[in-house]
Amino acid sequence: MSRILSSSLRTLPRVSSKPIIPTTARKAFISSSSSINSNPAFAQDQQPQQDDMPIAVKTAAQWAEFGRHHVCHGLGRIRDHVIVKGEGLDLYTADGKKLLDFTAGIGVTNLGHCHPHVSRAAAEQVNQLVHLQCSISFHAPYLQLIDRLLPAMPHESLDQFFFWNSGSEAIEAAIKVARQATGRQNMIVFSGAYHGRTMGSGALTRSKPIYTQGTGPLMPGVFSSAFPYWHQLGVNPSTSEEELVRLAQHQLDLILRQQVNPKDVAAIFIEPVQGEGGYVPVPPAFLRHLREVCDKHGILLVIDEVQSGFFRTGSYFAIEQIVPELRPDILVFAKGVANGFPISGIASNKEIMGKLDVGSMGGTYSGNAVACAAGVAAQEVYQSGEIGRNVEVRSKQLYKVLNKLASDEKTKHLIADVRGMGLMTAVEFRNTADECTLEGLPEGKSVPKNIGKRVQEYCLNKDLMVLTTSAFDTIRFIPALTVSEEEMDRAMTIFTEAVESVAREG
The missing domain is CATH 3.90.1150.10 (Aspartate Aminotransferase, domain 1)
Structure with a gap:
């Protein structure tokens, strides 16, 4: 048997109800400390130095100027720090500054920078298999990650998976699946939504114009309705949740009566907690209403948990707390799944996925073996409790x-x-x-x-x-x-x- 299949904690059998991690070790998994003293460059009496960049002798200021000169102008930053190490919630710059990071790579490193269990799994996988294109054959980490995710799905019907690299790509996959499965083209999204900034996912984004301005025309057939948030509805913050839901339901009803026939709508996309929209949770009654509308008209309900998934809101997925019984037709996830390794995915049911043409899904780096191995290790930490x-x-x-x-x-x-x-x-x-x-x-x-x-x-x-x-x-x-x-x-x-x-x- 290969080392990857026989290695500790990453075997193929389904996750049991017992703790995956021995009790004596479980508390260690909440910390991503791998001892800063283990790296001489970051000993307590020696913070990161300007020559810790691996090539060409430059000062930190020179590296920052190099970046300003050569990195795409369209990429923004909050500061021009040159980060050379991350550990837990700490980031270290090339000029010796220590930062307390409350950004987590925008909700990605949920387990902290360089969590030892995740990094170890990735390092081991690098020496086993770095890449196997997903259209050629199965590889072990891909199947193991599915095995770890299956019991974490918010609904038992979500039992078929496709992995891609980024959240935007996963949204693109969801668009493709929704259109093929329904034979319809149009999508409905909500004001304040952020679903990505590629041409398809960007067409669904309604949080800021900066993400797509000057790049149109975008993907057609996208209709935007009001999210049940006081700002989007132009009412006061004290407006009751019941009234917010009523107003938002009315706006959605108008969309379906005045702008697009429900029989031409493939999917409704919604974030259970809007990200770029301002971290606004959706009221449970509105989410239940969407499920009813979708069931009535044969529309697919796509739940975008790219930012809210993997315990960011306190449970594996936010909808588990908002509407525990909710059945998504497609679940989109990314960010925290592998704690910084680039992987995203969608999960759906066999009926929907079964309508796809063989060969219609794929991608060179989709479900990369190293990212999948990191994802398996991350699930082991999440599932410790x-x-x-x-x-x-x-x-x-x-x-x-x-x-x-x-x-x-x-x-x-x-x-x-x-x-x-x-x-x-x-x-x-x-x-x-x-x-x-x-x-x-x-x-x-x-x-x-x-x-x-x-x-x-x-x-x-x-x-x-x-x-x-x-x-x-x-x-x-x-x-x-x-x-x-x-x-x-x-x-x-x-x-x-x-x-x-x-x-x-x-």
Whole structure:
């Protein structure tokens, strides 16, 4: 038997109900520490140096200038740091700076940078098989990853898989499957949606015009309806969830009565927690309504969990908490599946996948063996149970601080909303250009300009990496799910100082 099939923790039998990881080792999996002292270049008395870049002697500043000169102008950055090492929630720059990372590669390194179990599995796989094109034959890690994912699927009908490389590509795959399976062309998406920035996935994106501006015409046949979020509906933040759902249902009904016949719609795409839309969870009643609409008209319901999956919200997939009984026709996933190794995928049922023409799906690097092996190892860590428990505790710690800022007399005039699920959380700031954010503004208080950008800049200057999101003034929190109490406390101290600083300066 080959080493990959016989190696510990990566055999083909289905996952049992017993812990995959021995009890004595389980707590170790919540930490991605592989001992910073194990690498002489990063010993406690020697931080990363300017010559830690592997080629050509350049200073960190010279490397940054090199990047500015030669990296595509269309690629943005929040800072021009040159990162040379990542470990857990820490990033190290070529000039010796240590950063606390609350971005996780935009929700990708859910287990922290360079988690030892995942990195070890990838390193072992490199010496076994790096690449086998998926249209040539099966390879062991591809099948093992399916085996690990099957019991994690939010519905038992999701039992056929296709792996690709990125979230955008997985959306492209879902579009292709939906059209072939239904014989229809049109798609419905929601305001604020982000599904990618390729020509097909970009046509479904409705969060910001920057992702596709100047590149049209995009894929035709895409209709956008209102997401049940107060900003998208032009109502106040205090509007009840029931009313938000009613308004959003009405808008969808108008789309199907005025703009496109339901019999011409192949699929409805929705994120259970909008990402670029501002970290907005979908109300359960609206998700149930979509399932009813799809069943009535023969439309496929596509659930995009690219960012919200793999315990980001506290469960394997967000829909497990929102509507536990929900049956997606297609589930799209990526980001956290392999903790930074490039792999994405879709899962559907045999009836839908069975309508595809053999040879219609594929791709040179689809389901790469090293990425799949990393994905198997990542599932072993997720399925230990420690990650989910940590998300529950750390999210409470996070929300306690954010809700205090939203109610504190010193800072509440800055904050319009605190929302999200688990460690997919956002703070939306008030903005005089968005009148609905001014509801509840304390009398006599004025709203400063560019609150989010100023708060982010303060945090970055204190070596805390945080990101903005959406077309509105919003900062999001997406740390690695292994974040410790001390790391969360340190980040929240800096963030609190940042908000209070803006409140003082006005």
